[in-house]
Amino acid sequence: MDKTYDHKSVEEKIYGMWAEGNYFSPQIDHKKKPFTILLPPPNASGRMHTGNVLMIAIEDLLVRWHRMKGDPSLWLPGTDHAGTETQITFEKELKKQGKSRFNFTRRELYEQIWDFVQNNKGLIESQIKRMGASVDWTRYTFTLDEKIIQTVHNTFKKMAKDQLVYRGNYMVNYCPKCGTTYADVELKHEERKDPLYYMKYGPFILATVRPETKFGDTAVAVNPKDKRYKKWVGQEIEVEGLNGKVNLKVIADNFVDMAFGTGVVKVTPAHDKNDYEAGLRHKLEVKQVINLDGRLNERAGKYAGLNVAEGRKQVVADLKEKGLMDHIDENYLHTVALCKAGHDIEPMVIPNWFVKVDADEKSFKQPALKAVKNGSVKIYPKWQEIKYIRWMEEMRDWPISRQNVWGIQIPIWYEVENENQFYVWFIDKNGKYKYGVLGQLLKVGSEFEEIISGLQRVSASENVKWVFEEGKKENKRYLPETDTFDTWFSSGQWPLVTLGYPDSEDFKYFYPTSILETGWEIIRLWVSRMIMFGIYLTGKPPFEYIYLHGIVRALDGRKMSKSLGNVINPEEYIEQYGVDALRMGLISGTANGKDFNFPKDKVIAYKHFANKIWNMGRFMLMMQEQYGKDIPFYSEELKLKTEDKQILKELQKIIKDVNKELEKFRFADAADLIYQFMWHSLADKYIELVKNREDKDVALSVLRHIYLNCLKLLHPFMPFITEEIWSLMPKKTNLPLIISSWPEVK
Numbered sequence: 001m002d003k004t005y006d007h008k009s010v011e012e013k014i015y016g017m018w019a020e021g022n023y024f025s026p027q028i029d030h031k032k033k034p035f036t037i038l039l040p041p042p043n044a045s046g047r048m049h050t051g052n053v054l055m056i057a058i059e060d061l062l063v064r065w066h067r068m069k070g071d072p073s074l075w076l077p078g079t080d081h082a083g084t085e086t087q088i089t090f091e092k093e094l095k096k097q098g099k100s101r102f103n104f105t106r107r108e109l110y111e112q113i114w115d116f117v118q119n120n121k122g123l124i125e126s127q128i129k130r131m132g133a134s135v136d137w138t139r140y141t142f143t144l145d146e147k148i149i150q151t152v153h154n155t156f157k158k159m160a161k162d163q164l165v166y167r168g169n170y171m172v173n174y175c176p177k178c179g180t181t182y183a184d185v186e187l188k189h190e191e192r193k194d195p196l197y198y199m200k201y202g203p204f205i206l207a208t209v210r211p212e213t214k215f216g217d218t219a220v221a222v223n224p225k226d227k228r229y230k231k232w233v234g235q236e237i238e239v240e241g242l243n244g245k246v247n248l249k250v251i252a253d254n255f256v257d258m259a260f261g262t263g264v265v266k267v268t269p270a271h272d273k274n275d276y277e278a279g280l281r282h283k284l285e286v287k288q289v290i291n292l293d294g295r296l297n298e299r300a301g302k303y304a305g306l307n308v309a310e311g312r313k314q315v316v317a318d319l320k321e322k323g324l325m326d327h328i329d330e331n332y333l334h335t336v337a338l339c340k341a342g343h344d345i346e347p348m349v350i351p352n353w354f355v356k357v358d359a360d361e362k363s364f365k366q367p368a369l370k371a372v373k374n375g376s377v378k379i380y381p382k383w384q385e386i387k388y389i390r391w392m393e394e395m396r397d398w399p400i401s402r403q404n405v406w407g408i409q410i411p412i413w414y415e416v417e418n419e420n421q422f423y424v425w426f427i428d429k430n431g432k433y434k435y436g437v438l439g440q441l442l443k444v445g446s447e448f449e450e451i452i453s454g455l456q457r458v459s460a461s462e463n464v465k466w467v468f469e470e471g472k473k474e475n476k477r478y479l480p481e482t483d484t485f486d487t488w489f490s491s492g493q494w495p496l497v498t499l500g501y502p503d504s505e506d507f508k509y510f511y512p513t514s515i516l517e518t519g520w521e522i523i524r525l526w527v528s529r530m531i532m533f534g535i536y537l538t539g540k541p542p543f544e545y546i547y548l549h550g551i552v553r554a555l556d557g558r559k560m561s562k563s564l565g566n567v568i569n570p571e572e573y574i575e576q577y578g579v580d581a582l583r584m585g586l587i588s589g590t591a592n593g594k595d596f597n598f599p600k601d602k603v604i605a606y607k608h609f610a611n612k613i614w615n616m617g618r619f620m621l622m623m624q625e626q627y628g629k630d631i632p633f634y635s636e637e638l639k640l641k642t643e644d645k646q647i648l649k650e651l652q653k654i655i656k657d658v659n660k661e662l663e664k665f666r667f668a669d670a671a672d673l674i675y676q677f678m679w680h681s682l683a684d685k686y687i688e689l690v691k692n693r694e695d696k697d698v699a700l701s702v703l704r705h706i707y708l709n710c711l712k713l714l715h716p717f718m719p720f721i722t723e724e725i726w727s728l729m730p731k732k733t734n735l736p737l738i739i740s741s742w743p744e745v746k
């Protein structure tokens with residue numbers, strides 16, 4: 001054995017040995033119950049962060065433990081196309097080349113992003129390997145693989161047949177810059193200082209940050225408890241605006257905050273979430289004034305064509321000039337919603353595809369809620385369960401359309417009867433970007449075929465007739481749906497699609513999976529959807545257990561973020577301390593299931609531990625050499641002394657306790673048991689006794705027996721160093737540690 005443990009050379013060599021031996025692929029054995037776990041797919045073109053490392057450490061631990069116990073164990077790897085995120089990254093690349101997505105048709109853009117991802121996905125794959133993940137690479141899946149797209153399309157068709165999907169107008173979080181919608185949970189919120197404008201509004205003065213949406217106002221609202229305005233409620237008022245006079249109704253609604261501004265607010269159902277909800281309650285007209293391109297439309301009169309910022313500036317200037325601006329509070333602090341790329345969200349009402357989550361007792365939400373309540377899916381730590389239950393109870397219909405190119409296209413076609421019901425974006429035959437209402441474009445010389453072949457996007461009115469590919473008729477014209485599915489719509493079917501649902505051998509054998517391990521923050525986005533799809537398509541939840549780990553925070557206890565400059569790059573720790581130490585350090589943070597600060601001290605401590613066990617191995621080999629004769633393999637026939645019997649008994653207890661802790665998902669406690677036993681009972685005490693023993697053959701035999709069992713126990717936690725030492729020790733078997741047997745309790 002070398003004097004010191006060199007993690008750098010060992011890690012690569014050992015992973016190569018495992019891969020070559022094909023030890024990560026399970027043997028299907030119908031007499032045995034398999035252990036199956038899915039790797040929550042990281043972003044294909046992303047890179048590893050500390051959260052991924054923790055996830056891999058826990059999952060690799062579980063799968064190695066089960067593999068050694070003799071269960072056919074499958075850990076399925078894959079990567080996600082990460083629709084919005086990847087498209088934003090790619091568009092940044094385009095920008096560097098002086099281009100944008102508006103230079104390309106939908107197909108061209110998709111092909112370019114495909115190449116971009118293929119060129120970049122090597123990084124995350126090599127990082128997964130570097131972490132020691134014993135995933136079965138022969139079953140590797142990417143969310144945009146052809147077979148996955150097919151399955152996702154089939155699911156959608158089944159749902160359409162079961163009337164669980166529909167198109168409907170809906171208020172969405174729309175980003176005009178990204179040209180897509182976002183789910184509530186995807187938004188970022190930021191406190192910002194903006195001017196608050198106090199406009200004269202008929203008999204009132206009212207405050208708003210958004211004077212440019214006034215052309216879409218369909219009411220003014222006050223709080224029903226507000227005595228100041230009681231006499232106005234139910235009345236119609238006349239408002240002198242910038243485009244002439246309008247009449248608006250005064251409504252009373254509890255959503256109005258009496259302390260905000262003057263206590264009177266304008267209601268713009270088309271461009272504000274609260275107003276939209278109020279509009280539904282009071283049956284107000286929804287008047288859209290901002291178009292999908294982020295510009296004011298003809299309802300804004302002379303302001304049409306301006307973007308929101310320009311429009312606001314112009315409207316404010318004109319209001320001032322007309323004497324309609326009372327005053328401006330320049331220091332108004334409020335919270336704004338931003339998209340993933342940091343743009344302002346524009347609440348917008350557009351037709352969307354939805355999943356009906358609560359149609360009846362049997363579909364989607366209710367069975368998935370029941371599965372957790374009745375314990376057929378068990379959540380660890382238990383206290384996280386309430387998050388799931390609350391989310392499921394509150395869950396509303398799920399908008400699944402995304403206006404991204406990068407994703408799985410929704411497989412339907414719109415019948416073009418009324419050309420004015422379509423808004424299209426396309427690259428014309430001269431390579432020029434054009435958009436507008438289909439009917440008008442056709443009138444001014446664009447051709448239908450030209451639009452189809454240069455198509456970027458289609459937005460069809462709510463009531464347009466649609467069909468699947470097989471339902472198209474020869475004599476009719478169709479435009480394809482260009483929206484893609486929300487990423488969670490496909491990754492929600494991950495346990496099914498990765499295993500080859502509905503009829504592969506793998507699917508029959510490995511489904512339902514055993515444990516779903518992931519960070520608690522995606523319990524809503526991902527975990528709930530997998531349970532819904534799993535039960536809907538197979539009648540069975542996709543997993544038996546859910547283990548949720550906490551978020552790894554920065555050293556300063558804050559969330560890691562680029563802007564705070566506190567992001568920890570796991571690669572640096574791997575370089576310095578080795579993968580095993582980093583994995584153990586992170587595992588120790590999982591003790592109470594809560595979020596935790598990056599445990600740098602622990603990583604260093606486990607680096608010392610790695611050195612300690614290396615030195616123990618060296619010491620043993622040295623003693624054996626000094627003894628000069630073969631050491632017998634341990635058996636109960638040996639003439640044991642009390643101290644031998646005692647440590648053997650202690651080992652039995654450790655094995656039992658480690659099993660117990662692992663079964664309860666108490667990984668940190670299991671790790672600590674092994675650590676304490678090896679360091680204190682074995683190294684500090686027993687080895688000291690061995691040094692002075694006359695019967696060296698017995699003592700060394702017992703020592704080696706205990707030590708080899710410890711390597712086994714420790715292997716799922718620290719796979720590299722244990723495998724390396726194992727290969728250097730005399731032992732009965734030639735099998736590598738990864739597929740050796742888990743210590744037995746006698």
Ligand SMILES: [Zn+2]
Nearest residue numbers: 175178339343
């Ligand atoms: Zn955006």
